[in-house]
Amino acid sequence: MSLALDRAGIVQFGTSRFLLGHVAAFVGESLAAGRSRDSILVVQTSSRPEGKAKARALAEQRRYPLRVRGLRDGAAVDTQREVESIAGCLIADEQWPVLERHFVETARWVVSNSGDNGYQVGDDTSLAEVPKSFPGKLTKLLHARYRAGRDGLTLLPCELISGNGRVLKETVMALARRDHADPDFEAWLDERCLWVDTLVDRIVSAAIEPVGAVAEPYALWAIQATPGLALPCDHPDVQEVESLLPYELRKLHVLNLAHSYLVDQWRHRGLSPGISLVREAMQEPTLREALCRLLDEEVLPVLEQELPGLDLAAYRDGTLERFINPYLDHRLADIAQHHPQKIQRRLQPVSDMARRHGLATPRLEEAISRAASLVG
Template identity: 30%
Template sequence: MPLSALSLSSLPSNVKVPSYDRTAHAPGVVHLGLGAFHRAHQAMVFDQLLTGGDTRWGIHGVGMTRPDLVNQLRAQDGLYAVRVAYGMGVKWQVPGALWRTSVATTERDDVVQAIAAHSTRWVTLTLTEKGYTPALGQLLLEGLRLRQQSGLTGITVASCDNLQGNGHKLQALVKANATAQDGELLRWLDTQCAFPCSMVDRIVPAATPEVMAAAQEALGVQDPCALSTEGFWEWVIEDHFADPQDAALLQSAGVRVTGDVHSYEEAKLRMLNGSHSAMALMGAITGRPFIASCISEAHIRTFVHQLMSQEVAPHLSRSDWAEYRDALIARFGNPYLKHSVHQIATDSSQKIPQRWPPSVLGQIAQDASFEHHALAAAVFVRYSLGVDEQGQAYTLNDPQAGSLMALGAAQRTEPAACVRALLAREDLWGSVLSQHPAWIARVTHWHQQVLQHGVDAAVQQLLSTAA
């Protein structure tokens, strides 16, 4: 039997299911990017608010390009199971906040109308770094223009992606699509709409057959949309809303509302995401399939601990970074989170510029060592070969895959030239690092060690010299 509204009553009593009416009210949130992360993070926060009796937080979820996922969720009445893995075991939950769905590529007008709907109070986005395109700005502007022309109030538009100052970037992207005739619309955007910056944190691997099988066993229903996540979650959002009363509501659900999103944002990008990228690339090359497979190796765990402690933390403004670091290492090792290294390595060319260079530049400014980041960068160069150390080929799923693989092909014959060519790219490293002799020299050194002796031996060599 498939999971659906009809089958909810048959689920085991220890599975938390929606206790509210999912059909009597119109959605109050339009969410762009209906992937696993949103469904196991914000959708569960909104589910909590709905459970508390506030009917304004139902979601109209928009899949940007994937009709298959939207069709599966529609067939299940927007329901899906989430396995939440804690240190002492797991709990299953079926969030009920997803009330309607659309596909942006084929149902664009539905999305525009949803943004302009009278009931809509929020638009949230989880599109990954590469999703912030002029086309996105145009889509949002059309919905907001229709809203303004209808005489409706402004709304909160919250980016939840790994971009520094994401609210400011999103607001600028929307305004960049305005025309000379949009003067009144721009004034309305400035006075009535809010684009808060935010940081979201929860490890949510992509759906796998293993999780689907576990859902079938635990719930007794079929659910191709089942997800697995960790008990930890964090949402830090700027205290800047179209409706100021939303601050207290979100806080009641466990969201941190603050005037200082930046300190949390930079810590997550450089500690969690920066470590994730380094481990994912190492895992891809060494044939370790999951993050937990990597962090369980003592030398990789020590490398990650030192990377965060010695090269990242000195440049953070988050005061509890040591506790955050220790919690991250424990989270990385969660055995229930089969977080694929190849999933995390996806779009590395878009992610690395946000995650590594700020720490390296900080170390250079303090005349301090950046060896861990240099080795990570060397591993990224080696990753572009597209084949692991056992000779198994893998796909580079990256907007820059063509140029990366072209460089990668030259590694075996001209490794130093390959490193210089990749490090010269300002879109990846910025203007300073792309021309910094010491940085280039150390990445070249570690790349040579990785090619000659392998990733594990290079990591162990670094640890022995850093001890």
């Protein structure tokens, strides 16, 4: 299948394996099923040689393998398919005029995954010939679209930042105010563009060279319902929701909490010499039982008071199934980085909620206390 660039209404900033295994994969399935029409123009934004090499490979072949490996409903999944949602790939540093023309004339949605520091601007300016930062590039492109008299577009950032749409808007608005001092441009950004918060959840565990990805079966792209919003594709794992907050809290206080509690127990029980992966920890009866008892007896009873209607038991079961994925090497040592801070963010709020509802959480309290003793 060859996709024309004039149908590439989705501009994707980033060639990360996550986007290839998440957004681009959803768009590919939607296109193949005839449920949507817009393909993707990928933009490579960094100056890294390996990133440019990947972008050139993607521009040349415009399709790539996605291997899905893991467990779903107790059954092993190990499948591979070709993703065919990419109409082209541009390197921003080398092909800016082409990118700007496409952004002005064709774009309808912007998708991004620019990493942990992707919204940092530093000393960058959108007035540069090619700005260095992602917000600088985006502000420059949006200004070109505004000057051409075109309508606004929808921005669907996928960075792991709470309120990512709001934060991206604030960042771009500040750049626009500083660099252009044009109230009409600021009004266009504010009123004509949709800056939408989203939540992404999928482990894309490995790259396939030169372009491709390995992902787990589970996937979610939750998108905040917003007046005037049209979604770029139609896929069961893409959900428009009234509020992202319950989904953020569910992920933080079930999946992320469970990861950190496993680390707590792994260290506390002295099992680090023989166990290094999450799936290995789940095969150790004492660790698995400790985690299940925590979730069933302390965490879920609290969250059911705070997050009614989210079927937390099903999410717990899915989380545990993801943890025993035989194809995923998720290192406990990686999760253990910044452990005290993660405990404060993931476990402490559940303990606070429990007190409000008069519920006891002794296991949570013990883990919180052990993490506090590590500080300083």
